Amino acid sequence: MPADARGVLDPAGRCVAHRGRTARRVLASAATLNTPTAPSAAVDEWIRERQSRGRLHVEPIPFSDLQGWDMDPTTGVMRHRSGRFFTVEGVHVTGPRVPNGAWAQPIIVQPEVGVLGLLAQELDGVLHVLIQAKMEPGNADGLQLSPTVQATRSNSTGAHHGRPVRYFERFVNPAGGEVLLDVLQSEQAEWFLAKQNRNMLVEVPSHETIEVADDFCWVTVGQLARLLSRDDDLVNMDTRSILACLPSGVDDADLPADLAGDSALRRSVLDPTAPTVHETEALVCWVNAVRSSESLIQRLVPLTDAVEHGWTIGDRAVSHRDAGHFRVVATAVNASSREVGSWDQPLIEPTEPTTFYLVVTAFRGVLHALVQARVDVGQRDLAELAPTVQARPSQVDGARAIPYLDAVLAVPASQRLFDSTLSEEGGRFLNARNRYVVVDLPLDVMATDPEGPEAGHAWMSLLQLNEILRQSNVVNVELRTLVSCVRSLLTPGR
Amino acid sequence: MPADARGVLDPAGRCVAHRGRTARRVLASAATLNTPTAPSAAVDEWIRERQSRGRLHVEPIPFSDLQGWDMDPTTGVMRHRSGRFFTVEGVHVTGPRVPNGAWAQPIIVQPEVGVLGLLAQELDGVLHVLIQAKMEPGNADGLQLSPTVQATRSNSTGAHHGRPVRYFERFVNPAGGEVLLDVLQSEQAEWFLAKQNRNMLVEVPSHETIEVADDFCWVTVGQLARLLSRDDDLVNMDTRSILACLPSGVDDADLPADLAGDSALRRSVLDPTAPTVHETEALVCWVNAVRSSESLIQRLVPLTDAVEHGWTIGDRAVSHRDAGHFRVVATAVNASSREVGSWDQPLIEPTEPTTFYLVVTAFRGVLHALVQARVDVGQRDLAELAPTVQARPSQVDGARAIPYLDAVLAVPASQRLFDSTLSEEGGRFLNARNRYVVVDLPLDVMATDPEGPEAGHAWMSLLQLNEILRQSNVVNVELRTLVSCVRSLLTPGR
Numbered sequence: 001m002p003a004d005a006r007g008v009l010d011p012a013g014r015c016v017a018h019r020g021r022t023a024r025r026v027l028a029s030a031a032t033l034n035t036p037t038a039p040s041a042a043v044d045e046w047i048r049e050r051q052s053r054g055r056l057h058v059e060p061i062p063f064s065d066l067q068g069w070d071m072d073p074t075t076g077v078m079r080h081r082s083g084r085f086f087t088v089e090g091v092h093v094t095g096p097r098v099p100n101g102a103w104a105q106p107i108i109v110q111p112e113v114g115v116l117g118l119l120a121q122e123l124d125g126v127l128h129v130l131i132q133a134k135m136e137p138g139n140a141d142g143l144q145l146s147p148t149v150q151a152t153r154s155n156s157t158g159a160h161h162g163r164p165v166r167y168f169e170r171f172v173n174p175a176g177g178e179v180l181l182d183v184l185q186s187e188q189a190e191w192f193l194a195k196q197n198r199n200m201l202v203e204v205p206s207h208e209t210i211e212v213a214d215d216f217c218w219v220t221v222g223q224l225a226r227l228l229s230r231d232d233d234l235v236n237m238d239t240r241s242i243l244a245c246l247p248s249g250v251d252d253a254d255l256p257a258d259l260a261g262d263s264a265l266r267r268s269v270l271d272p273t274a275p276t277v278h279e280t281e282a283l284v285c286w287v288n289a290v291r292s293s294e295s296l297i298q299r300l301v302p303l304t305d306a307v308e309h310g311w312t313i314g315d316r317a318v319s320h321r322d323a324g325h326f327r328v329v330a331t332a333v334n335a336s337s338r339e340v341g342s343w344d345q346p347l348i349e350p351t352e353p354t355t356f357y358l359v360v361t362a363f364r365g366v367l368h369a370l371v372q373a374r375v376d377v378g379q380r381d382l383a384e385l386a387p388t389v390q391a392r393p394s395q396v397d398g399a400r401a402i403p404y405l406d407a408v409l410a411v412p413a414s415q416r417l418f419d420s421t422l423s424e425e426g427g428r429f430l431n432a433r434n435r436y437v438v439v440d441l442p443l444d445v446m447a448t449d450p451e452g453p454e455a456g457h458a459w460m461s462l463l464q465l466n467e468i469l470r471q472s473n474v475v476n477v478e479l480r481t482l483v484s485c486v487r488s489l490l491t492p493g494r
Numbered sequence: 495m496p497a498d499a500r501g502v503l504d505p506a507g508r509c510v511a512h513r514g515r516t517a518r519r520v521l522a523s524a525a526t527l528n529t530p531t532a533p534s535a536a537v538d539e540w541i542r543e544r545q546s547r548g549r550l551h552v553e554p555i556p557f558s559d560l561q562g563w564d565m566d567p568t569t570g571v572m573r574h575r576s577g578r579f580f581t582v583e584g585v586h587v588t589g590p591r592v593p594n595g596a597w598a599q600p601i602i603v604q605p606e607v608g609v610l611g612l613l614a615q616e617l618d619g620v621l622h623v624l625i626q627a628k629m630e631p632g633n634a635d636g637l638q639l640s641p642t643v644q645a646t647r648s649n650s651t652g653a654h655h656g657r658p659v660r661y662f663e664r665f666v667n668p669a670g671g672e673v674l675l676d677v678l679q680s681e682q683a684e685w686f687l688a689k690q691n692r693n694m695l696v697e698v699p700s701h702e703t704i705e706v707a708d709d710f711c712w713v714t715v716g717q718l719a720r721l722l723s724r725d726d727d728l729v730n731m732d733t734r735s736i737l738a739c740l741p742s743g744v745d746d747a748d749l750p751a752d753l754a755g756d757s758a759l760r761r762s763v764l765d766p767t768a769p770t771v772h773e774t775e776a777l778v779c780w781v782n783a784v785r786s787s788e789s790l791i792q793r794l795v796p797l798t799d800a801v802e803h804g805w806t807i808g809d810r811a812v813s814h815r816d817a818g819h820f821r822v823v824a825t826a827v828n829a830s831s832r833e834v835g836s837w838d839q840p841l842i843e844p845t846e847p848t849t850f851y852l853v854v855t856a857f858r859g860v861l862h863a864l865v866q867a868r869v870d871v872g873q874r875d876l877a878e879l880a881p882t883v884q885a886r887p888s889q890v891d892g893a894r895a896i897p898y899l900d901a902v903l904a905v906p907a908s909q910r911l912f913d914s915t916l917s918e919e920g921g922r923f924l925n926a927r928n929r930y931v932v933v934d935l936p937l938d939v940m941a942t943d944p945e946g947p948e949a950g951h952a953w954m955s956l957l958q959l960n961e962i963l964r965q966s967n968v969v970n971v972e973l974r975t976l977v978s979c980v981r982s983l984l985t986p987g988r
Contacts, residue, residue, distance in 0.1 A: 016775035113786035182779040281510035285676040292607035
């Protein structure tokens with residue numbers, strides 16, 4: 001191995017914004033639903049117009065027809081001929097939490113760190129972000145609103161033999177701009193092995209005029225929040241992930257007057273002086289404790305090794321005999337407005353939707369979320385913080401007891417603060433439409449365990465989660481979506 | 495995989511100390527070389543006495559004689575029959591930084607997170623830490639001073655069929671105590687695949703009396719610093735790692751008067767208001783940028799796959815044909831004062847020592863260290879911060895240009911602020927004695943590159959490094975050792 005890593009980048013010239021100032025500006029943007037740059041009606045019209053431009057045509061094909069991809073006849077591993085993008089392989093895991101001690105399944109391997117980058121600019125006195133109407137083959141409904149840039153080095157450097165990725169350079173080399181957010185975060189540990197992406201918000205100086213291409217549109221954070229709660233499957237997973245990471249703690253004096261939400265919500269998201277059940281440091285310590293009490297050995301193996309764990313490698317799908325799992329399928333994609341016009345690729349297709357619940361309740365006038373420390377197959381660091389409950393239809397009827405599942409299923413609609421169907425990343429997942437629900441459960445209903453929450457769960461405020469999100473790979477992607485859902489409740493006029 | 499991770503631990507009752515207060519107490523302890531509990535002479539006498547108690551007898555044996563271990567005849571993989579401890583396997587890496595694009599070598603796989611725990615208590619008005627005189631088979635000089643606890647779940651739960659690990663419970667469940675430090679940190683990425691340990695400092699309430707076993711001794715942080723700079727191979731790697739992570743930023747008013755070191759050093763380690771070349775956030779951003787520009791695909795493979803990369807699997811060693819690499823050897827160990835009396839195990843043995851240099855220089859009256867972003871074979875997160883230069887004898891004479899190597903080799907002894915031989919962890923590494931050197935280089939000597947440091951390097955103050963050390967797996971273990979060496983310069987009377 002190289003004796004010296006010679007980097008390509010230098011910290012010089014990177015100008016990183018003060019977190020408190022960014023939080024104030026993000027919140028002011030969250031409170032704004034209309035600006036001269038981005039009138040609400042015009043944003044809606046732009047979305048409709050982009051949706052009318054046709055969509056990707058995605059056709060299931062046999063693995064043997066996958067152009068540009070090889071499926072190893074012996075191992076079943078799928079690999080692009082360029083050696084880039086990603087591979088689909090087998091992963092074998094062992095550990096005390098693994099049922100029967102061992103398990104194997106297909107998994108996506110993509111060791112590059114992608115950039116999920118949102119450009120920001122102060123326009124009309126308010127921070128706007130530049131979203132992209134992006135079509136991905138796995139999207140249930142054609143286009144979704146992605147960050148300005150959603151790219152790995154592979155596709156940014158033209159591995160698609162297509163156009164370079166617009167605005168990519170502004171994130172790689174934000175000279176002249178200001179970095180408002182920059183943190184690595186994980187992705188679905190059930191489907192990816194140790195994947196992480198770089199979540200960024202980079203501000204363009206206000207004197208500079210950015211060319212806004214057809215697929216792009218300036219919106220406020222409030223408009224994004226409105227779209228998140230209004231439309232199913234519109235605000236994509238990567239945008240939600242960035243929204244969740246944006247700083248939110250401000251001094252009381254800085255509160256925008258026109259934020260919505262009751263005092264318990266606002267104090268939870270915004271107020272660094274709000275009382276909490278645990279100290280933030282104790283929560284970090286708890287995560288470390290869980291991680292050091294766990295063990296999970298992950299090995300890449302031939303896909304064929306998954307066969308003895310119930311998987312079948314067919315001509316058109318790698319699938320499991322039991323309900324609740326996923327399939328690997330091959331697709332042929334025809335596009336008009338993407339980097340290249342058509343291509344083939346494997347996708348992961350869930351066979352059932354998952355519902356992710358976040359239970360919130362007020363302690364001492366501050367909303368707290370009940371968070372689970374969860375171990376999944378592809379986890380980079382053994383355990384991450386996850387939603388209170390996650391369940392699939394086949395599990396709900398099954399014998400397995402999932403903590404708090406009965407409680408959240410019994411919640412009447414009036415106590416659901418947020419309830420939408422939102423998709424996972426359509427570049428890798430086919431029709432991965434999951435339901436995200438935030439439920440307000442009074443403490444006396446929750447107190448089925450007199451000693452406090454179930455082992456493996458802990459209460460924390462939204463601002464504590466936001467602080468923990470400064471660290472990489474502690475809060476999982478589904479919980480990040482739910483954090484963005486809770487934060488959308490602050491936007492007026494939902 | 496399990497649908498719900500049911501944890502065993504709860505954040506309730508964890509009491510985490512305020513960081514600034516801990517820093518003050520740590521610094522006061524660093525300034526103290528003698529207390530009624532721990533008179534310097536008595537500490538020295540205790541070390542001598544422990545050293546006189548005999549030592550481990552370590553004998554090289556053929557792999558076929560390894561009791562309790564199996565070496566797979568086809569793959570060469572070494573595995574304990576219990577399935578616990580660690581395995582020695584092959585790792586295959588590909589990536590743009592890898593010479594010729596691909597490389598394979600032996601590597602230790604140990605996915606458990608071990609606890610490196612130091613117990614602390616306020617005695618005679620000063621914070622003391624409980625060190626252990628621990629013999630490990632790989633130690634060049636018999637015993638070394640380890641943290642109070644140095645254990646993985648495997649050995650804490652009696653996998654050695656021996657005694658339980660003393661004081662372990664205080665770190666797993668610090669009820670009644672206070673957690674002063676808790677952070678996961680990586681280990682040698684050349685020899686371990688993605689290894690990390692939990693670095694902890696836990697305080698015992700002062701009203702409680704701890705039973706101090708024979709192998710243990712209370713010392714101040716200053717005494718540890720004195721031993722670190724005085725004796726080769728005495729303060730072990732895990733102790734150094736914890737010392738580096740201890741908080742160090744304090745208000746000016748809190749400075750212990752009797753700390754040593756000039757103003758540039760003190761401001762660098764202690765002063766949150768000291769000017770720095772870059773903002774800390776910009777440095778974190780730089781690390782993210784390096785990580786997202788890299789790609790390193792690590793696969794566990796049969797050890798025999800390393801053969802085509804120059805490795806030979808012999809009866810008594812797995813070794814490489816070129817100088818500068820390491821060997822895997824088998825050993826039979828006979829002990830008196832360890833959990834079990836005798837055992838066999840494989841060890842990794844470097845064939846050459848490495849010298850790790852940290853270049854420091856003052857900018858605007860504040861000492862800055864020149865840090866490298868480095869990619870190594872077994873890295874968990876693609877790149878970590880590393881010493882300015884690391885070099886082995888075979889590299890120094892070789893053709894490979896290592897940035898700053900000529901500059902550090904030319905430094906006269908008077909500009910070496912610290913220069914000692916310190917060992918890496920003797921439980922896994924045999925005679926891994928490396929040299930750690932801190933050199934003070936005036937900026938005009940360094941300015942071989944008019945544009946600033948070499949790409950892949952950045953200047954940062956010691957307090958910035960300390961802040962970055964709050965995150966897991968960003969600062970590598972050799973740089974942590976050098977940070978502990980720099981911090982030892984604050985202790986009076988070296």
